[in-house]
Amino acid sequence: MLPYRSRTAVLVFLLPPLLLYGIAVLVPIVQSLVLSFFRWDGITAMEFVGLDNYVRMLTRDDIFWTAFVNSLGYLAICLILQLGGALVVASLLIGLRRGRELVKTLYLLPAVISTVAIAFLFQRMYALEPVGLFNQALAAIGLDGLQRAWLSDVGTVLAAVSIPEGWRFTGLYMLIIYAALIAVPAELEEAARLDGASRWQLFTKIRFPYIRPVWITTTIMATTYALRGFDIPYLLTNGGPGQASELVTTYMYKTAFSHTDYGYASTISVFIVIECLVAVGLIIVLLRRRADS
Structure with a gap:
């Protein structure tokens, strides 16, 4: 067409940029x-060893599957906080008359803010x-009676390491959604109001x-970033206590640099890439199917 x-x-x-992307991303x-x-x-x-690393990962490594389940819980909490919080705040900003720029900032x-600073901040906030x-x-x-060491309690540690990550990027996704909301044609909303649409109907x-x-x-951005989440959970708990907050990413890192098993760590990293691709495909299929129905 050009x-x-x-x-x-x-x-x-x-x-x-394509060469830089290929060297920095595709080659590794x-x-x-x-x-x-x-x-x-x-x-x-x-x-x-052929496929032995993959067989080991899928059939003989209980820690990997614990980390995988933890990663799904981590993903769910991050998505609720980031996407749910971003949508609520962006919707409220639409009706805000004053101080809108201050709230967005x-x-x-x-x-x-530095990831290390956020980790130390929440470490102090969680302390007993x-x-x-x-x-x-x-x-x-x-x-x-509900006071506890949140990062040392097996029942709360996964949520405790997920909340900082969810809080960290809520504002970024809020700005993206807010920019989309203000682009909605005012004529459509005005016509809906004249037809007696409620605020909920106007939104939905x-x-x-x-x-x-x-x-x-x-959703794709938030999902893939959460599946690759590493820094804050690693800084807060290093996967502990036990494997209660172990994620696939932290397990991969420790396998490579603590146990010096680079072949198996590479297998886990390939799984993370495949996991992200599958998640993106599911998101596109499910959301588009819902849009068509």
Whole structure:
């Protein structure tokens, strides 16, 4: 559809980022795929084992499956906080008359704060001794019996490491959804109001269907990032206590750099890539099917 000179210009400008993407992303993925068929400790010669690493991962590694289930729980909590919170805040911002820019800035701040700073902040907030913010809040409303060391309790640690990640990117996704909401034609909303549509009907029948493509993209971003989540859980608990907060990503890291089993760690990394691709496919199919129904 473009004239020849325009196509040439597009190719010239696309080539550098495509090369950078290939070197920084695609080449490591291919290297991990090749390495996953070997047993290697990083020092001695690599030993070809074929599919043994994959068989071990799927049938003989209980820790991997514990980490996988934890990753699904981590994903669910992150999506509820990030997408649900972003949609609520963006919808409220539409009706805000003053201070809109200030609110957007405050919600976006966590996305630009250092990950290490966020981890240490929540570590102090979760603490039992000295008493952190969460336990202080429980004491203030008379729920002293619920106070606990949130990062040391097997029953709460997974949620505790998921909440900072959910909070961190809520503002970013809020801005994306907000930009989509303000692009909804005012004529459609005005016509719906004249027909007697309630606020809920206005949202479900006009606004949300209009922003569905943006919602699909945002859901894909949040899902893939949560499935690759590593830094905050690793800094807060390192997968503990036991394997209560172990994620596939933290398990892969420890397999590679603590146990120096780079072949098996590469197998886990290939699984993470496949997991993300499957998740993206499911999101696209489910959301588009719902849109068509």
